Amino acid sequence: MPIQEDYRRKLLTVITEAALETHLTRDLDKLGAPGYTITNARGRGQRGVRDAGWEADSNIRVEVICDDETALRIARHLKQHYYDNYAMILTLSDVEVLRPEKFQP
Amino acid sequence: MPIQEDYRRKLLTVITEAALETHLTRDLDKLGAPGYTITNARGRGQRGVRDAGWEADSNIRVEVICDDETALRIARHLKQHYYDNYAMILTLSDVEVLRPEKFQP
Amino acid sequence: MPIQEDYRRKLLTVITEAALETHLTRDLDKLGAPGYTITNARGRGQRGVRDAGWEADSNIRVEVICDDETALRIARHLKQHYYDNYAMILTLSDVEVLRPEKFQP
Amino acid sequence: MDPIILFFLLGLAAGLLKSELRLPQAVYDFVSILLLLSIGLKGGIELQKQPFLDLAPSVLATLMIGLLMPLVAFPLLHKLGRFARADAASIAAHYGSVSVGTYAVAVAWLATREIGYEPHLPLLLVVLEIPAILVGIVLARGLSSDTKWGDVAHEVFLGKGIVLLIGGLLIGWLSDPEGLKAIEPLFMDLFKGILAIFLLEMGLIAASRAGSLKRYGLFLIAFGVAMPLFGSVVGATTGWLLGMSEGGTMLMAVLAASASYIAVPAAMRISVPEANPTLSLTASLGITFPFNVLVGIPLYWQLSEFIHRTL
Amino acid sequence: MDPIILFFLLGLAAGLLKSELRLPQAVYDFVSILLLLSIGLKGGIELQKQPFLDLAPSVLATLMIGLLMPLVAFPLLHKLGRFARADAASIAAHYGSVSVGTYAVAVAWLATREIGYEPHLPLLLVVLEIPAILVGIVLARGLSSDTKWGDVAHEVFLGKGIVLLIGGLLIGWLSDPEGLKAIEPLFMDLFKGILAIFLLEMGLIAASRAGSLKRYGLFLIAFGVAMPLFGSVVGATTGWLLGMSEGGTMLMAVLAASASYIAVPAAMRISVPEANPTLSLTASLGITFPFNVLVGIPLYWQLSEFIHRTL
Amino acid sequence: MDPIILFFLLGLAAGLLKSELRLPQAVYDFVSILLLLSIGLKGGIELQKQPFLDLAPSVLATLMIGLLMPLVAFPLLHKLGRFARADAASIAAHYGSVSVGTYAVAVAWLATREIGYEPHLPLLLVVLEIPAILVGIVLARGLSSDTKWGDVAHEVFLGKGIVLLIGGLLIGWLSDPEGLKAIEPLFMDLFKGILAIFLLEMGLIAASRAGSLKRYGLFLIAFGVAMPLFGSVVGATTGWLLGMSEGGTMLMAVLAASASYIAVPAAMRISVPEANPTLSLTASLGITFPFNVLVGIPLYWQLSEFIHRTL
Ligand SMILES: Nc1ncnc2c1ncn2[C@@H]1O[C@H](COP(=O)(O)O)[C@@H](O)[C@H]1O
Ligand SMILES: Nc1ncnc2c1ncn2[C@@H]1O[C@H](COP(=O)(O)O)[C@@H](O)[C@H]1O
């Protein structure tokens, strides 16, 4: 059900500590992300329960829609800089977009 | 890993200005969306940073799960009515659902 | 665009009543979910509009990333225990993950 | 008119006219936390002045009301109203319990008129919250061994509303008077203002029930008006029999007449999940709450005066 | 200095220095709800004391200001500033309407100096909110039959700001004085403290406009300073012609000088969607609001004194 | 008992019993913003009355405490407690800094007893927030040229807590007395009530640390009790040497005895990310905060009296 040609992009989703928001968005700007969307979240993972009672226990859920290359670049950057020391997970999936030119770097 | 037959639906995700919420849900009702889910969001895109400091700078993230036809109808409607003048992006992806009959118009 | 081997997992998304949060997370712990992420939501479905004016009308959006088997186990459990009596929908989709070992039970 | 009531009407009007006015859920939570704590504190402070044993009769009588009301409501709803067993049981539980918001409006009503009342009424408010929940569960399930009473107790006693009310009571009871003075500006002086914001939101929520009201029709409306009237007679009579003042008698009427929308819905949703929450909340919030706030409270005062004059 | 102003400067500085300070949106909503209700209530209370018909001249004059200001601003923006038709119309509508925050700061300024003013000014505030929106739409679209005036009216009259202001007015007007006393601690005593928090947030928001300010350049800055100066003369003259006191004259200047950032942006976003909201909010919030709060208010007081002395 | 303490115990009990009580994060943010501003304002107002230079000795002494405490804590944690270098450094930084909540409780404790103290203590609170952070980073990293001190300074000075405290100080310092009067109802009269809500939430958060407490065991508990006791002696002695009153001496003890949970965690998370935040927050929030609030404050008062009597 393609809406138009060249319509496939990657959706990169990062769930991590709210304390990282400023740093993360700065990185995304530098790495050429065409945009991002953030929602507040809470959860549980390997680093225990983070129930959003206050700032230090809050998560954010960041979504970036972009081409494959940018997605890989961002994923590698996050893996290298944050994965060891922060509560963070990262997933990738395929989405169709309506205006592909919007999601180019 | 199908849970049952005829289990595939489209997931349409719209990220747009919070100011549109009332209008958008009215449109979704009219266009036969079987339901929708909304979360508050912030982000950056072509129209700049929208950091949810107050209503005018806030985004919403709207999800609709429905059949292909309805998804296309909604996507076309949004493209036509809102895309030029509002901060808005739109993606489509495939999901399996547990009770397919729920996601029929 | 696999980042590494054995990188595919299921993303299970549940949208349901906020009143269920404590019970649901307890169930997820028992059923071997390796983690979960929760965001606040509102919406409309077969059980009417739930507009998050107060607790009783609020939804949550729960995401679990896990292997196929766990996803099916959780889906079956939810279907059996909650589907008849609660506002709830459930979808499954495929995602690539960066550290697959994190999403094992 | 009382501005408190006007705030409720403003919310109701804004909701029915589909205005863009909405209060963030965090604001609703904040004002209801403040209200619950204030009411608890006020009760606890007064309890300091009272010999504890004297309260036994009123506590027992209140427990009886909490058991009686759902037993009256259930057959009405199940037989006459033809509601499913679970639905009837759940609605009955709501009416056996009590609405903190309605109580707060009644207290404000008395304060404006400088009418006194027995200081232990907040304790009775807490007491009345609970028994109807248990009756409701038994009505829905029978005394089956299936019910996990441990879980039910957890749900009931550790729900947000009860924890704040009881917590406030204990804090008020155990605190030094000077210490309490220092927190009065927030919990006492702002009480009516906070109540006004709360009622604005309740008006919006009540308005959002208008759709269901049409769907579930006349019987629910009739029940939502008749039940508080019946309850007020039960409550006022009990108050009078307990030898309460006119103000106290009126508040007993309010307690029995009001229907829960915090503690009971939360507990029923988990313990009797097959009951449709739309039915009970439409009755309790869409009909009985506005009825009590707009019409009931002055009526129950007249009832209390009448009883005290004639009996 | 006035602490209120310092709170605004703190927000501005924190924003410009990219500090981590952010207020949750629920807090912003809460304080602005309280402010709008307070201002409405204050107006309503004073209206109780007034024969209604006496107000007709000021209401009519205020409506005229609301029609005039956008008609002056539009050609400036469209012809001189070379803004697109929709953008010029939308900015014009913002300046024809009024900023509740600026009005609140001016009222606080007068209160500190114990200067009185006509009690019906909050009513005029409400009146001035609306006509410019309609003018703006007509300027953008012409009087085309396309415009769904029903929807526009809904957007305008049922927007959050207007509902709370008018609601507050009505509640203040219809309430018993004793009832009002009980809600004063929240709505009157806390007014300035709440205003301080609101201005802290407005400082943060104004700072976030700094980037756009650079982009849209000098003309917008000049317009954002000149327009309130012009407005203040129009407003003050009108106030004087209406026979108002010095305080009232100054507030009329403030009303005409200030630019909307609640009611008008919301209405324009829906009714004239092709107008770029960044332009109008940068002018209104990034330039005119700080200018009025920091420089304008004392200036408009001197203007009022000057007019009363010389004319 | 002091109701403030009871609110903390209520939160603790509700958390440990796994009740459904939760405060929205926006409410936590709102009350902590109000507290930080209030404390800053109070300090600034008092600073108006003081010749600035007189403060130099106390400021210097406080800076010394902030440098000393982490240097004492670090070897204890690293050598004795066998914590990794980064973890030991981070915990040490928490204990070298200060807890605004604990300070607020101590101030309320003194106010109830009408005990005075030196007006510049809020300034010292601000001063003590910062040096330990720098020491902690150096302890973790060495004086390597890698550390981006510009970023660290940004993180430290533009964090939310510091901005609000310093902002409040400046506003209090620069404002007209009459202007300040008008915002007192929010920032002064409500102070203790707001503090009560804050402590309710702190109780809930402290309770959520119970699990980690078990895991990290006895050493952390011992450290979390011994360190504030040691700190209180250092602080009280310093206060006495500076010639402070009994109240001031006690507050110096509280400053040195308390451990940060706002400014330091945020700064360490970014500057020493390999340190496990669970360890430091469990010590600071799960052990030291409750210890100080429940046991420490009266103890430090006795310590201050003792020093003043005997030395
Ligand atoms: N399997 C999972 N499914 C969904 N969300 C997860 C999962 N694991 C972790 N998360 C989220 O990612 C955050 C950080 O994860 P972790 O680094 O494993 O502690 C958690 O707080 C959750 O919100
Ligand atoms: N590439 C992207 N990835 C994720 N979210 C985006 C992206 N582009 C835009 N958005 C979101 O969509 C909103 C509107 O986008 P725009 O119309 O491009 O300004 C932004 O505020 C973001 O929340």
Ligand SMILES: Nc1ncnc2c1ncn2[C@@H]1O[C@H](COP(=O)(O)O)[C@@H](O)[C@H]1O
């Ligand atoms: N088709 C749908 N698309 C997206 N969300 C839905 C859909 N149907 C239901 N929902 C969400 O799931 C909740 C419960 O659905 P229901 O059980 O159908 O009332 C709703 O309140 C919505 O938030």
Ligand code: NA
């Ligand atoms: Na009742």
Ligand code: NA
């Ligand atoms: Na104007």
Ligand code: NA
């Ligand atoms: Na310390």
